[in-house]
Amino acid sequence: MKRLITLSVLAGTTCLGLAAMTSNAAASGPTCDGGVIQLGGVSSVTGPVVFAEVPDAAKATFDQINANGGINGCKIEYTIADDKADPQVAAQAARDLIDNKGVVAMVGAGSLLECAVNAGTYADNNVMAVQGLGVDAACFASPSVSPVNVGPFTLTTAMLQFADTQLKDEKLCAFFYIAGGTAEAYTNAIKRWEQISGKTIHVLDLTLPVQGDLTAYALKARDAGCDAVLTNQVEPQIVQWINTVDAQKLEGIDWLFLAPGYSEGVASAPATSQQPIYVGTEWEPYTEASDANKDWAAAMDAAGMKKTAFTQGGYLAATIMADVIKSIDGPVTRESVTAKLKEGIEMPYSIIGSAYKFGDAPSHASMQATKVMQLKSGAWTLNTPEWVILP
Amino acid sequence: MPHASTRAALSTAISIAVVAALIYFLLPKYWVYIITPVFIVGVTLQSLGLVTGRTGMISLAQMSFAGVGAWVTGYLNVAQFPGGLIVWMIIGGLAAVPVGIAIGLPALRLRGINLAIVTLGFAAAFDSVLGTITYPGQTAFIKVAQPAWFKGDYGYFTLVVLVYITIAVALEYISRSRLGASWLAVRHSERAAAALGVSVPKAKLSAFALSAFIAGVSGGLLAGYLGTLVADNFNMMQSLALFAVATMAGAHLTQGAIIGGVLITLFPELLRRLNLPQDVGSVFFALGAVQALSTGETIGETWARLFRKVVPRRKGADLTGAAKGLAPATKHATGIALEVKDVTVRYGNVVALDDVNLTVPAGKVVGLIGPNGAGKSTMVDAITGFFPSYKGSVLLNGTALEGKSATARALLGIRRTWQTTRIAAELTVGEYIRLAAGPISHTELTAVLDWIGCPGPDTPIASVDAGTRRLLDVAGVVAARPPVILLDEPAAGQSYAEAIRLGARIAEIPEKFGSAVLLIEHDMDLVRRACSSIAVFDFGRVIASGPPQLVLALPVVQKAYMGIEPEGAVA
Amino acid sequence: MNSLLTPAVAGLSAGGAYAILGVCAIFTYRLVAVVNFTGAAIGAAGTFVMVALTEHGMPLFPAVIIGILAGALVGVMIGGVMTKWFSGASATTKAAVTAALLVGIIALGLRLTGGQRPHLFPDLVSGSAFRFAGVEVTWGSLLTVTLAVGLTIASDLFLARTRTGLQMRALSERPMAAELIGIRVRVLALAVWGIMGAVTAFAMMIIAPLRSPDFMSLSLLVVPALAAALIGAFRSFRAALLGGVLIGIVEGMVSALEFGARFRGVVPFLVILIVLLWSQRGARWDAAR
Known part of the structure; x- marks a missing residue:
C-alpha cells in the first residue's frame, strides 16, 4: 500500500519533470x-x-x-x-x-x-x-x-427576482441562518436583487437558528405582513418550517426555499401541507x-x-x-x-x-440561471419552463 | 526543590525535542504536516488539563477560548500588526484571558457538574456568536502569515514544537510552585486550602486565566497552521470531544496531552489510509474512550507508571538528624494572643455555641476538651472564619477579625488543622509545606520535617501513611509560624506511642516557633502533657477552665465528660 | 408589550420540551448519579425507530409502542455500560463517558437515519387547541407542557413517597451500603435507565414534528435540557420545570429583539447564569470533605 x-x-x-521538457x-x-x-x-x-x-x-x-x-x-x-x-x-x-x-x-x-x-x-x-x-x-x-x-447566494437573488417578477409579491422577506462567512454573501445577494429590481427587502433577518423553535420567526413573518418569505434552510429545517407555519395556520404567504429544499425528502415529509412552496434549482430540474x-x-x-x-x-x-x-x-x-x-x-x-x-478571476460564479419548482400535493412540478436568468 | 523542578522540566523538554527531531529528519513533508496538529491539540489539551485535571473544575468551553485566540490572531494578521504570528498568538492568548476569568467567576460559587453545564452553555452560546463572524481575511484570501523563520511544513512544525515545549516546561515549573500546589489543594478541598492562607478565588481564577491563555495560544497556532479557519473548528462538539480525550489521556500530564493529540489528530489519517469513512472514527472514539476510561487510570498515568517501573523514581531521603537549622522562635506580641468573646453560633434552632468566652495567652498551649458534639469543632470553624456569620467577636492580639474571610484570617496568623487530614495526595511533602508556610528556606523546611518526624521533602504524599499525614498537618501549620495555631484532634488515629511523642512536640511549639496553641483532643495523656491550661466544653458552653489537674478533678467535668467517654476515665 | 408576549407564548412549547428533558436529566442524576449527555440522543433513537416503522407502513399506535420500547432498550444499554464499568467512578469520569458516547451515538444515528434527509414525523396529536396572543397553541405543545408538569409531580412523589423511590435514593447516595441492606442495585439502576429512555423517547415523539427532524439536532436538545436541570441545581424537579419553560420563553422573546441580533444566542446563557449565581449565592465552600 x-x-x-x-x-x-x-x-x-516525473510527470512534472516531463511537462517542463516537452511543453514546447x-x-x-x-x-x-x-x-x-x-x-x-x-x-x-x-x-x-x-x-x-x-x-x-x-x-x-x-x-x-x-x-x-x-x-x-x-x-x-x-x-x-x-x-x-x-x-x-x-x-x-x-x-x-x-x-x-x-x-x-x-x-x-x-x-x-x-x-x-x-x-x-x-x-x-x-x-x-x-x-x-x-x-x-x-x-x-x-x-x-x-x-x-448556482449556489445559495446567486439563488437568493434569483428567487427574490422570481417572487417579484413572476409571483408579483409586494413585500419580500428573507430569513437566513448564518454559518461562518455567509453573512456578507447573503447581504450582498439581497443588495444585488435590490439593485436589479429597484425595490427594497421588507424584512431581513439573519438570525434563524439551526436548532431551535421556529414559531417565533414564523409569527414575525406574519406580523410583518410578508407576501413571500425566503429562507436558506436545508432539508430538515425546511420541513420544520413548513410544519410550524401549518401549525400556526399561516395563509397567503409564498414560501421560497433554495436548492436544498428540492428533494424527495422535502416533497414527501410535509405531504399534507397546502402552502404554496417554491424552490430554486441548481440545474435542469432532476425530476423532469x-x-x-x-x-x-x-x-x-x-x-x-x-x-x-x-x-x-x-x-x-x-x-x-x-x-x-x-x-x-x-x-x-x-x-x-x-x-x-x-x-x-x-x-x-x-x-x-x-x-x-x-x-x-478573483472569484467565480458563472452559473446565473435557475428553474423554479413548486410543490403540489407531494410532488415537484415545474413552475418556470424557461430559465430565470439573472442579468 | 528547584533542582527537582528543573530536572523534570529538562527531561520533559529534551524528550519532546528528541521525538520532534526524529520526526523532522526522518519523515516526509506530508507526514510532518499531519503530525503538526498533534502538538497544537496537545497545547489545547494541556490548557484543559490545567483547569480540569489539576484544579478540578470541569470546563467544556475550552475550544471557545481557543476560538477567541484564533480570531484575534486573524484580526492582527489582517491589520498587519507588527511582530508576526508569535506576537499575535500571545495577544490572542491574552485576549482569551478575560473570557476565561469571566467563566471562572461563576466557578467561585458553582462546582462540579453545575459548573460543567455552565461552561457547556457558554460554549453553545459562543458557537452562535462565532458562527456568524467570518474569519478575518477569509473573504479577501489573506491567510494568516507564518513567521519568516518558521515557514512551510517543516518550519511551522518546528515552531509548534517549540511553543509546546515552552508551555510544557512553564507548566512543569508552575505546577511545582506554590501556585500550582494551591490548585491541587483547591481541587482537593477548598476549605483546607483557605485554611492554609490560599485564596480560593485567586487559585480558581488564575487557573482559568492561565488555561484560557494557553488555549488562546493554541487557537493562534491553529490559525497559522491552517491559514484560515471556520467556526466549526471551535464548536461545542469539539469541546466535548476534547474533554473526553483529556479525561481519557490525562491531559494534566505532558505525555498525556501528546497521547490525546495523537488520538484526535492521527485517527482521521488512519481512516483515510484504510479507505474508511470518517464517521467510523467517531464510533471508534466512543468505544475507545469508554474502554480507556473504564480502566480507572488515564493513558498518561499508565505510561508514567510503566516508565517508573523501568526508571524507578528516586525516593526522597529520610531525615534522621536532630532538629538542626531550625530558626529561633518568632517573636509575636505578648499578652492574650487569641480571645473569643461572647460567641454564639446557631444552626437553625440548634445553638451550637452559646455565649462562649475563651482566651489563649501568647506562648501557651491551651487544651479544649469535651464530649463529641459539644461544639469544639464549631468553635474552630468560627474562629477561623468558616461561618458566614456568628454573634460575638474573635480577637487576634486584640484586633477583631469579624468580616475577614477564612483566607484572610489564615494570612493574619490563625492557622488550623482538620479532624481528618485534607492534604492533596498529588503533592510531595516539600510542596505541601511550602504551600502551607509560604516562602521558606530549604534548611528550615527540612528542619521542621525532621523536628516532627516526617519523611524528606521529595517524598510523594501518596506514599505517606495516614498517621504521618497527621504529623504533616501539624508540620504545615508550625512552619508558617503564625501567632495562633488551632489543632483539631491531631492525635486521632495515632498509636499510643505516637500520641505521646506528638504531645511532647506540641508542648514545644511555643518555645520553638513562638506560636500559641489551642489544642482540641480526646487523649487525656496528650492534653496533660502538652497543655498549661484547659477549657471544658459541654452543650456549646464552657463549663470549666483552669490548670489541667484542677479542672479535670472537678465533679462537673467528671460527670459531663468522663462519664460519657470511657477512654477518658481510663486516663 | 404584545410584541414580546407573542414570541413568549410561541416559545412555550419549546420550553415544555426542555422541561421534560431537564426533569429526566435530574431524575437520572439523582438516582444513578450520572450527568447524562446522551439523554436526548436516547430519546431520538426511539423516535427514529418509530418513524422508520411508520414509513414502512406500520400503523401509528404499535409503532409508538415499539419506539418507546426501543428508547428504553437504548437507555438500558447505556445504563449497562455505566453500571458495569463506572458504578464507582468519579462524576467527571462518568460525564466524560457519556460525552464520548454522545459523539459515537450521533455518528451512528446520522449514518442510520441518512444524515439530514428529512423523515416524515407523524403528529401524535394534531391541530391547535386555542389561539392566544396571536399564537396558535397546538395540542402538541399543550401536551408537552402538561407532560412536563405531570412528570415533575410524578418524579417528586415517586422519590418522596414510595418505597422504591426511597430505595433508589439510598442507591445513588451509597451504592455499597444499599447493596448491603439487600437492594439489587444493578437491576434498579438499569430500571431507571430504561424508564428514562422510554419517557424521553415518548417526549421526543411529541416534540420532534416541530423541531428540525434530524438525529443530530434532536440529540443536541440535551444542551437546553441540561441548562434546565441546572436551574434546578440537579435536585429540584420543580425548579427545572420552571427553568425549562423559562429558557423556552426567553428564546422565543429574544427572536423578537431587534438590537444586537448577532448576540441573541447568548441571552439564554446569561439568564441561566444569573438565575444560578443568585440561587447558589450561599455556596461559598465546596462540600465538606
Missing part, C-alpha cells in the same frame, strides 16, 4: 505518464450534512469514461476524500490529495466547508477546483474554485424527464445510481473536467489543467442555463 503511494508520488514528479513540443490531444490522470475531491461523505452523492456521481462518470477507453487512452483515477464536515480533516485530506496522490485538479466535490478551509491551499499549490456542489461562501469568492452550481437531462440520466442509469439533484452536480463537474482535459494538447499536468481552466473558455451544456466558465 505504502509502496504504491510512493510510486504514484514518484510518477507524479507539438502534440495533439492530451497525453499522460503511465496512462493515468489523478483527480480528487474533498467531500462531506459522512457527518452532520452529507453530500456523498456528488462525488459518487463524479466517480461513476469517470468510470464510464474509463470503460470507454479513457481520455485519449488515459485512465482517470478519481479519489473521494471524506471531511466529515470537520475543517481540520478537510485540510488534511486536501494535502493528502495534493502531496501524496498528486492530483492535477480537484473535481466533483460537495462539502459543507471545504472551500473555506482549502481554497487558499489550492491557490498556493496551483490546483484548481471544479466544485460539484459549492456550499459555503468561499466557493463563490475564490480564485482557485469555480463551482458548477427533459432532453436536457438525457445524458445525465443515461449515465446515472448505467451506473445504477438514483437520480437526484446532487448527482447532477457530480456528473456535470466530471463532464466539464473531462472536456477540459480533452482540449489539452500535450501532457496532462497540474500546470496544463490549471492553464486550460484559466483560459476561461465558456462551456455551455443543456443541463445548465448559463455557460460554465472558470477563467483567471
